[in-house]
Amino acid sequence: MKFQGTDSYVATEDLQLAVNAAVTLQRPLLIKGEPGTGKTLLAEQVAESLGMPLIQWHIKSTTKAQQGLYEYDAVSRLRDSQLGDDKVHDIGNYIKKGKMWEAFDADKQVVLLIDEVDKADIEFPNDLLVELDKMEFFVYETGETIKAKHRPIIIITSNNEKELPDAFLRRCFFHFINFPDHDTMRRIVDVHYPNIQQDLVNEALELFFDVRSIPGLKKKPSTSELIDWLKLLMADDIPNEILKNHDNSKAIPPLYGALLKNEQDVHMLERLAFMHRREQRN
Template identity: 85%
Template sequence: MKFEGTERYVATDDLRMAVNAAVALQRPLLIKGEPGTGKTMLAEEVAAGLGMPLIQWHIKSTTKAQQGLYEYDAVSRLRDSQLGDEKVHDIANYIKKGKLWEAFTAEEQVVLLIDEIDKADIEFPNDLLVELDRMEFFVYETGETVKAKHRPVIIITSNNEKELPDAFLRRCFFHFINFPDKETMREIIAVHYPDISKSLVAEAMEVFFDLREIPGLKKKPSTSELIDWLKLLMADEIPDEILKERDPSKAIPPLYGALMKNEQDVHLLERLAFMHRREMR
């Protein structure tokens, strides 16, 4: 059982090796990289490539580790007891299964995505150490132990918003997705738009990579933003010449809203264009 990539996802040799190493070691695969480099999509494609169902747990700043196991709704049980509802006698009616419970009790091996783990508080990863190690957890309200029928393939993503605990990192296989070089980027674009004009791709990529090299950008445009920008360029039938005849005194590319996502970076480009116009006088 090896991941070789899919038709929809361009996986480098290093990335394929990392996925297969994590599967062989039966350890969570921790994926880091710039936002927009396909970390979440990787889990979807690993599931497709290995022929497994995908269970996704998207982490928020308010998410607690316990929610991945289960939640006990004591308020509903109290209300039902006041109303004389018969189901109040079975506490299992008030247990809501979490994503880890779903993954552990699935009838076949699944891929479990724990997405953007760095959004949660610092204790969140440590609170899952025992469960991810032993592949089981105890439900105090019912007295049962939930054990994994099949060890899931666990993929954990992080945008590096905060450091993860060492004890958690020791239990993971780590891979950093480097930003694609131009050749890999062409392959990614071809997957999304197989019939796109090669000249449009060439000129758009020049603009895109030039933007990324501008010092002082608060947020560099990402792969997913390049894909969106190309879609707009094709939809609006922007001629290749507009991109080819780049004028440094007009630094902002057409439909820049797909690439630039904050006003500071737009103002930076405007200042660069203004300074170039002054130099040309």
């Protein structure tokens, strides 16, 4: 089976090749790209396309690698021992399986998503090197070794918030999702809104890419924000002419809150509008 995208996910040829190469090599697929370019969604669609269950491990700044394997609740065991509970004699009652254990223990091959790995401490990726290589780990409390019944397809996403260790990178197949061009973005829009007016799409895309091209924006609007913006434009029944005849002296597009996410960028567009009006007066 090969990944070729799905009806609800537009995968470029390069992205399809990357997914299938990682599967063939049996290496984790490390996906980088701007926020909102569909990195997390990719894992969901790979699982759907290949007919596999999806296990998601969303990483936070406080996440430790050990949590992906298992956690031992010593406090609960101590409390139960004080209460005379018989289950304290089986330490397995206090072992909580992590997402990697779930993936290793699955009866069929699964897709394991390790989402936003760069949010965690810099040592987090290094702490998983052995487990990713050997597809096994040791549970010290029970003395058992957990081996993967079926090697999972591992997809790891990163927003480039911090550099990842070289030793970790060597074990991955890497792909960077480039921001979609006009044609690809149109295909993405068609997937989400197959019945949308094409005139609205044309004008919205022109305005969207114009905003993205403004130098100095702190956060350029992403694909997911374009999709939200179009939904609002359709819901409010914004006429195409408002976008087509957008007044540059106003600069900020209608319903801009779906596209611009901080006051610095709003102020920047307002300054550009002021400069444009002053040039027109001169």
